[in-house]
Amino acid sequence: DTAVSQTPKYLVTQMGNDKSIKCEQNLGHDTMYWYKQDSKKFLKIMFSYNNKELIINETVPNRFSPKSPDKAHLNLHINSLELGDSAVYFCASSQWGIQETQYFGPGTRLLVL
Amino acid sequence: SQQGEEDPQALSIQEGENATMNCSYKTSINNLQWYRQNSGRGLVHLILIRSNEREKHSGRLRVTLDTSKKSSSLLITASRAADTASYFCATDAANAGGTSYGKLTFGQGTILTVHP
Numbered sequence: 001d002t003a004v005s006q007t008p009k010y011l012v013t014q015m016g017n018d019k020s021i022k023c024e025q026n027l028g029h030d031t032m033y034w035y036k037q038d039s040k041k042f043l044k045i046m047f048s049y050n051n052k053e054l055i056i057n058e059t060v061p062n063r064f065s066p067k068s069p070d071k072a073h074l075n076l077h078i079n080s081l082e083l084g085d086s087a088v089y090f091c092a093s094s095q096w097g098i099q100e101t102q103y104f105g106p107g108t109r110l111l112v113l
Numbered sequence: 114s115q116q117g118e119e120d121p122q123a124l125s126i127q128e129g130e131n132a133t134m135n136c137s138y139k140t141s142i143n144n145l146q147w148y149r150q151n152s153g154r155g156l157v158h159l160i161l162i163r164s165n166e167r168e169k170h171s172g173r174l175r176v177t178l179d180t181s182k183k184s185s186s187l188l189i190t191a192s193r194a195a196d197t198a199s200y201f202c203a204t205d206a207a208n209a210g211g212t213s214y215g216k217l218t219f220g221q222g223t224i225l226t227v228h229p
Contacts, residue, residue, distance in 0.1 A: 004155075031215055033215075040221065041150075041199060041221060041222050042219070042221050043156075043201065043219040044219070045216055045217060045218070048215060048216065050215075055215070056215070056216050090155060090156065092156075094215060096215060100143070100144055100146070100161060100205055100215065101146065101158045101161055102146075102158065102215075102217060103158065104148075104155040104156040104157070105155055106154060106155045107154070107155050
């Protein structure tokens with residue numbers, strides 16, 4: 001009965017590979033987010049989707065492509081992985097216009113070798 | 114540029130003492146939120162204070178907001194070893210209509226260690 005779940009929890013891969021991280025929320029929220037936390041614990045928003053529509057797209061390389069098949073899911077696909085992509089990626093969700101609190105998933109630790 | 118700046122970067126106290134963390138920001142906000150992150154875990158929402166509020170309480174937490182100084186503080190009273198974690202402030206910028214964009218900008222956090 002986890003509210004926001006992410007898979008996988010850990011991801012170790014080689015430079016140049018393509019990988020996906022999946023996120024699902026069962027809170028009935030209509031907005032979902034992806035954040036990146038670097039090695040210094042700095043957390044920065046990457047994308048957000050409201051009702052499957054992209055509403056926030058920060059300055060992120062176009063190797064990163066979010067996909068929202070429905071309101072409860074927001075996946076992140078990363079092409080041609082680079083060393084600098086190593087980080088912890090967090091998914092979050094909230095209810096637009098009603099509740100600004102965001103609920104975070106446990107994170108996916110990505111290590112690019 | 115980073116919106117929230119937190120101070121101190123690290124804080125070490127004994128159980129039972131109070132812990133105070135500060136956050137400064139640069140732009141107009143709709144609200145400011147505090148989150149806790151235990152080592153290797155996701156973020157957990159602690160408390161939200163709106164731009165028209167000055168102080169808010171939740172259990173052992175007390176948050177203040179001074180929009181004229183663009184700063185906030187989080188006070189944890191009677192700390193416990195279980196409070197050991199990183200604490201982040203996050204600002205939710207206001208759009209032209211004064212409502213939320215849903216885009217949180219986080220500070221770099223304060224690492225709190227509470228010794229038993």
